Amino acid sequence: MNAPMSAPVLRFNRHAVVAIYRTEMARFFRTIGQSLIAPVMTTSLYFIVFGSAIGSRIPQVGGVDYGAFIVPGLIMLSLLTQSLSNASFAIYFPRFTGTVYELLSAPVSPVEIVLAYVGAAASKSVVIGLVILATSSLFVRMHIEHPAWMVGFLVLTSLTFSLFGFIIGIWAKGFEQLQLIPMLVITPLTFLGGAFYSIDMLPPFWRTVTLFNPVVYLVDGFRWSFFGQADVGVGWSLAATLGLLAVCMVAVSWIFRTGYRLKQ
Numbered sequence: 001m002n003a004p005m006s007a008p009v010l011r012f013n014r015h016a017v018v019a020i021y022r023t024e025m026a027r028f029f030r031t032i033g034q035s036l037i038a039p040v041m042t043t044s045l046y047f048i049v050f051g052s053a054i055g056s057r058i059p060q061v062g063g064v065d066y067g068a069f070i071v072p073g074l075i076m077l078s079l080l081t082q083s084l085s086n087a088s089f090a091i092y093f094p095r096f097t098g099t100v101y102e103l104l105s106a107p108v109s110p111v112e113i114v115l116a117y118v119g120a121a122a123s124k125s126v127v128i129g130l131v132i133l134a135t136s137s138l139f140v141r142m143h144i145e146h147p148a149w150m151v152g153f154l155v156l157t158s159l160t161f162s163l164f165g166f167i168i169g170i171w172a173k174g175f176e177q178l179q180l181i182p183m184l185v186i187t188p189l190t191f192l193g194g195a196f197y198s199i200d201m202l203p204p205f206w207r208t209v210t211l212f213n214p215v216v217y218l219v220d221g222f223r224w225s226f227f228g229q230a231d232v233g234v235g236w237s238l239a240a241t242l243g244l245l246a247v248c249m250v251a252v253s254w255i256f257r258t259g260y261r262l263k264q
Helices: 014-030 032-054 071-097 100-105 110-136 147-171 175-191 204-210 214-227 234-258
Strands: none
Touching: 014 032, 014 110, 032 071, 032 110, 071 100, 071 110, 071 147, 071 175, 071 214, 110 147, 110 234, 147 175, 147 214, 147 234, 175 214, 214 234
C-alpha cells in the first residue's frame, strides 16, 4: 500500500515580510524631513489659531484646559490621514508600475503582503503621532492618565486605517482617487467628530446625529486615555475601533480571494 500523502506545510515567509517592510520604511526615512516637518508646522499652527482665538473664549472643556483638550483630536486627525495616505500609496504604486504582478507570483501569501505593507504604514503613522504629541507638549502641559491605553488606541487606530488605506489603494484607478476619501470623507468626519470640541456642547438633535459618526468613538477613546473622561464610554470606543478593524480585514480577505483589481 502506498503511504498517505501528507498535507503541504504552510510556512511563514518572514524574509519577504521584512524585505517589504524595510523597503517601505526606507522610503519614509529618505523623506524624513518632509514627513516630520509638516506635522510639526501644522500642529504649531493649530495651537496658534485654536489656542489663541478659541482658547481665549473657551478656557476649559470639562475641567481640561482647551489647549490640552484638542491634543488628542490633533493627533487623531493626523493619524487617520497619514495612515490612509501611506498605505494607499504603498500598494497603489506597485499597481501603477505593474510590479504588483511580480509580488503576486512570488512565494508570498496575501497575509504576508498585507502584514508588511500595513505594518509599515502603521509604523509611520505611530511615529508621526508621537512627534505631534512631543510638539504639543511644547505648547501645553499634559498628564496622560492611562498611557498604556493611549499607546493601545494609537496602534489599533493606525492599523485599522492603514488597512482601510490599503483597500483604497487597490480600489483607486488614479492618483486623484487616492486623495478622494481622505480629503472628502475622513477629514470632514474628524472635524465633525469632536476633535476640537465636546459633542456635549451640541444641541440634543445634533448630538444624536453625531453619534452615528464612527470617528467620534475613535477620538473619544483616545481622549479618555489622556484625561480619564470622554463624551462616550471607553467600551464603546474600543468596540467601534475593533469593529472597523474587523470590517477592513473582511474586505481585504475578499479582495485577495476574488482578485479584485489585482489580477486585471
